[in-house]
Each structure stands twice: as structure tokens, then as C-alpha cells.
Amino acid sequence: MKIILYKPLFLIASIILTFGCEQDNILVDPNYPTTINKLNYSTLSQNRETYSLRNIYLQTSLNEFGFCANGDVSSEIPPILESLTEEEAVETVKNFVATNPYETGVENILELRFDRIFLRSGYTDGSTKWIITSSCQKIDTIEVENTNISFRIRNREVEACTGNWFPEIYIPSSFIFSQTQAKSRLLNKVVEHYNIAGEKYYQTITSGGLESSNITLCILPMTQDECIELRVAWKIWIESVSYIIFVDVMTGEILSQEPTIIS
Numbered sequence: 001m002k003i004i005l006y007k008p009l010f011l012i013a014s015i016i017l018t019f020g021c022e023q024d025n026i027l028v029d030p031n032y033p034t035t036i037n038k039l040n041y042s043t044l045s046q047n048r049e050t051y052s053l054r055n056i057y058l059q060t061s062l063n064e065f066g067f068c069a070n071g072d073v074s075s076e077i078p079p080i081l082e083s084l085t086e087e088e089a090v091e092t093v094k095n096f097v098a099t100n101p102y103e104t105g106v107e108n109i110l111e112l113r114f115d116r117i118f119l120r121s122g123y124t125d126g127s128t129k130w131i132i133t134s135s136c137q138k139i140d141t142i143e144v145e146n147t148n149i150s151f152r153i154r155n156r157e158v159e160a161c162t163g164n165w166f167p168e169i170y171i172p173s174s175f176i177f178s179q180t181q182a183k184s185r186l187l188n189k190v191v192e193h194y195n196i197a198g199e200k201y202y203q204t205i206t207s208g209g210l211e212s213s214n215i216t217l218c219i220l221p222m223t224q225d226e227c228i229e230l231r232v233a234w235k236i237w238i239e240s241v242s243y244i245i246f247v248d249v250m251t252g253e254i255l256s257q258e259p260t261i262i263s
Helices: 041-054 086-099 179-184 207-211
Strands: 002-006 034-037 114-120 129-134 142-144 150-154 157-162 168-172 190-194 200-204 214-223 227-238 243-248 254-259
Antiparallel strands (some): 190 200
16 A cells, blocks of 8 residues: 655645535645546446456446446356355455455555454355455554445355455645644534434534544545545544544545434
């Protein structure tokens, strides 16, 4: 994985926010955020064909950015052979990733870890299936949100792969918004929930709630119409209102918010 650090000579005092993939305005750091554009039709078609030919048992394809994703693909059925052991199943996944580094986004196979590994059997045709899910990508201790990669092995071959890591992520060496400044942007913000009857109700973020909140640094992939932006953000879990809110470390923009309870 390539980590790009930028050391600016100075920081511009004012911040001009930009939205979407077309960055016509001037950002404090012109190299931020990392942007991954959709592939053109010709390139994507060629990549999908090459990927399919390289992995003849695969039933999934590539998304518009060229990463592993769902998609209907006519593939060969893996022969029914002796079931893999767990160790062999993990090794099969690692070999698949090493063979498809661009599509999975995993440059260093040694960084790959797994959160879930389990075997399914009892299929009428005698097949066995291993379901394996990777941990999220990390850069040192910084987690890249929503980057679990899911694999399904049928008999002894990988037949499905969805999700991806990112081979190149740019992290500015200096942040404009500190943890304290990011939290201050949320003071008195109103969030909404739904009760068991489906009725909406509201809660207000207080200074006490912010003081007791938990904050970590993360990277948040955000898919726009034509690109993916990899935003460095403060992930703020405010337990008093049961919400997680992501604030961009460079622009102070509230990138995303999600409740932590299900009514």
C-alpha cells in the first residue's frame, strides 16, 4: 500500500469548500482528497474480460471503478473435490488476492487479516463453501471504513469476491480541524431517530455529550457520481444521542452521520 504524505510550506487561513469530484475551487491542500475516477467504457470492458478469463470459476465481476463487486458472470462450476481445511481455504484466498492485486486493491498480502471464516456444507450436489471476510484496511492504526472484502470458495476455488481496499491513499501531514474544533461544529446539532412505531423524534447534541464522546481518526470512502473520494475524518461517537458523525479533518465538513441504535 502506498501512503502519500504532503508537507505544505504554509497553510492558507481561509478554507473554500468543494463538493463532488470536480474541484474547481482552491483547497487548502491541492492534493487532498485522494480521488479515484470511474473507468471509461472501453477500459472497464477490457478489465472485466481479462479478470473473468484469469478467474474462470468466478461468478462476480468488477464495478465501474475496476474493483471487485457483484455482477452476473457465466463461469465454470468448480469440480467437487475433497473439502479444503481452514488453513487451505485461507491460503486459497491469499493466492487469489496475490493474483488480482489491482482488482482487490491489496498491494501487500502480509497486511491482509480476516474477521470471519466459516464452512457451509450439506448442499444437494455435495459442494462445500467457505465464507471468508477480511478485516478493514488499515494504514498504521487508521482504519479505512467499509473496506471488508468478502470471499466465497466453492469446493476448492474462489467463486465470489466483493469489496476492495485502496492501493493509494493520501494523508496530509497537518490537519486544519483538530478534535476539539471538529466536536465544536456539532454543538447543538439536532439528530433524528425513529421509535418502534416508526414515529420520528429528535435529540440535541449537548456540550456534555461531546465531552463524553469517543473520537478516532479514520479514512472514509465517499462514492460520488463519477468518483470515489477518500476523506480523512474524525469519527465521533456521541453515546448520549446514539450517533456516529464523521467530520473532515481538512474542511470541517460533516461527511456522514448514522445512528447506532435500531428502533
